[in-house]
Structures are given as structure tokens and as C-alpha cells.
Amino acid sequence: MRWATAKRLLFLAVLVAVTLAAMRFTIPERTGRISLELKFRDVLAPVQTGLTWLGRQGSYLVSLPVSMVGAAARSQALEQEVERLESEKIQFNEYLLENQRLTALLDYKQVMINNYNFQIASVIGRDPGNWFGTLTLNRGSSEGVMENMAVLTPDGLVGRVITVSSSASEVLLITDPRSGVGSLIQDNRTTGIVEGVAGSAGIARMIHIPNNALVETGQAVVTSGQGSIFPKGIPVGIINNIQNEPSGLFLSADIIPYANLNKLEEVLIVTYVQPVAETPRVGG
């Protein structure tokens, strides 16, 4: 082997070894985040906010030509419809108000209002790759956001806060392979752990379900409250596909999250949980 080739190979080996070591050294759970990176995120947050808005407008513009196909033909019919709809609008407003009142009466909504304090946050960024599922929110420690606070939408659980800077925070989605949520099947109270499958696939999986449990497709899965990060009773998703785990002792099931994690725009950060008997404090 020529000396030049050997030198090149040695350089490559050293580079790969150093990079592999750096990768291990910068696992977020082990080392926390670099302060420089947190400062960088604060600086970047307003830029990301603007670009996210631009992206949504761009998406609308791109889909506009598709929606315009046949628009001229539809236009006349729609104009005739407008008058009729105007008169119905008042009636529908009544239905809307009634619907809002009924929604407020739902048990879950009531529990949410009575027991939790929320901070509303906008999604301003996402993980650049497809492997992980993380979001950047426009709320940080200056608004009282802390690590391990649960993040949700009215539809269901989104994830938890993993890092916080003064004006932004990062959320680990329940579909991220690093995520684990203590959960139970609502119908039969069977417990298991909902873990992420892959960040962008939008699927999670409930594992360690005892194989004698009565598990069926379509059953609702909610947080169990065990593990102290997620408050009890938050909807996680519905069971979609049930399989045997390789050990034969347990079942696992694909979970389709209630919250549409690929289309999130605003989320709620649970900043405080009322200390009642069965609902533990966030991050405790």
C-alpha cells in the first residue's frame, strides 16, 4: 500500500472514530443542550416564525391551481347557492353556538378546564430530517415553559417538551422513536407503553400489552398517568393493527394518534396540573 493511500485511510479512520465518539457524547438525554445552540435557537425563532407563515401561504398558492380546475363551471352554480346559504348562515350560527356549548359540556373538556393551566404556542419549526419527530414552539422559559411539560391539542396528546430556551422550546412527538408514554386502553384499563415508530410516519405503537387482554381495533388509548410526565386521561390515539410480540408473552398494537401530528399549527402546553388525588403534577 502506498504511503499516501495509507495516510488517507488513517485520516478517514480517525475522522470516523472522532465523529462516532462525538455522536455518543452529544446524545441529548445525557449531556443536555449546548448553551450556544439554545442562544442560536432564540435568534432563529423570529426567522422561523416568518418562514413558517410564508410556507403555509406557499402551500395554499401551490394547491390553488388544482382547486381552480373546473372553477368557471362551478362559479355560476355557486353564485346561486350563495343567496340561499346567506339565509341559512344565521341558522347555522345558532347551531355553531349550540355545538360550542355542548362541546364545553363534554367531560374531558370540563376536566381540562378545571384541572390544567395551558400556554398556547405556535409551531415555528420542525426536525429537518424524517427520522425524528420534533417541533419547535414559539414559547420558552420566559413564558413559564419547562422541560417535561406535556403538549397537546384538543384532539389528543402531542408529546413533551424536551429543551427550553428563553423564547422557544423543542417538543418530542409521541411518534418519535425516542418517546415512551405510559398508557392504557380506555375500555378495559389494560396498561402498556406507547412508543414512537418513526418521526414522520405518524404512527406510534403500544407495546407490552398482556396477551390475554381483550384488545380490538378501534379502541381508544389514553395516558395512564404513570411515569409522572403526562397527566392521566389524555387521549393518545386509537388501536389500528394488533400483532404478537416476538417473545409471545405480549401483544403490540399500532396506534393512530388523535392529534394530526403532521399538520400541527397551534398546540397547548400544560404548564400546571391541579394537584388532585389522581392527577400528578407535571414534571414531578
Next chain:
Amino acid sequence: MPFPVYLLLLGAILILQTTVLENFAIAGIKPDLVMLVVVLNGFLLGAKEGAFLGFAGGIIEDLFSGSYIGLNALSKMVAGYLAGAAGERLYRENIPVAAAVAFIASLAGLTVNYLLLLYLDIFISPLYAFYRIAIPGAAYTAMLAPFVFWRIFRYIQFRGREL
């Protein structure tokens, strides 16, 4: 492409990747623009340059996300190297060839990415990893190659690099 310009371009691409591109995700999968720039530059400039640009682009992406520093650097280095090696053997001035190389090199890079995730104790089912992420991600990335290939090609020609 001068290295500082390349770094600035990657910075701008990364901001787009985390914001605007989310709206163009199909079934949750978005294209990897950094990978695309690395692979096409590597394809046109050669294996050594491809590996270097891939490593540099990946490191910037890793620093941007602030964790697992080196994860994208190594995977994009492999992708850039393979694209460069292919470029040295194939006819370069052809978009289908460039798109096919972009697909294969991206897929190879994502495979390295997957192996490194295993090294980091992050387990993703191989079925999901390849059929839901790696293959669709590489295909989506390669589909964008025709839109940027000539721009990079002409820029490199303009800069007077030998092809």
C-alpha cells in the same frame, strides 16, 4: 462553489427545511434538500469533493439540531462520496442519470443514517425505516433533482471548474 457560499447556502436550506418544506410533505415525508445539494455537487465535482461537502453539510445540519453531532455528517459524507464516484464513471450531463444517482446515493446515506441510529440505541423497525422513510425520502429527494441540477451544473461551469 466557494466553501463560504456553500455554507451559507446550506444554512438557508436548513431554515427552509425546518419551516416551509413541512407544507410539502407527502405522508409525512419531506425531501432532504441538504442531501440533494450534497449529492449533486458530489456528482459533478468528484468523490473526494463529494465526501468533503457531505461531511461539511452534515455537520452543519447536526449543529443546527444540536444533538447527535456527526450523525448526518457521516451519512452525507457517504452519500456525497458515492455520488462523486458515480459521477466519475457516468455521463454527467444527463438529468435522468443525475436523478438516479441522487436516489441511490440518498438511499445509501439514509441507510448509513439508520445504522448509526442503531449505534445510538435508537431502534426503528427495519420495515418502517426503509419502506416508510428511507425509500420514499430518497425518491422524493431525487424527484427534485431535475429542478436544481442545471443550476448547479451551470454554476460550476461558470466558475470554470473542469468537469
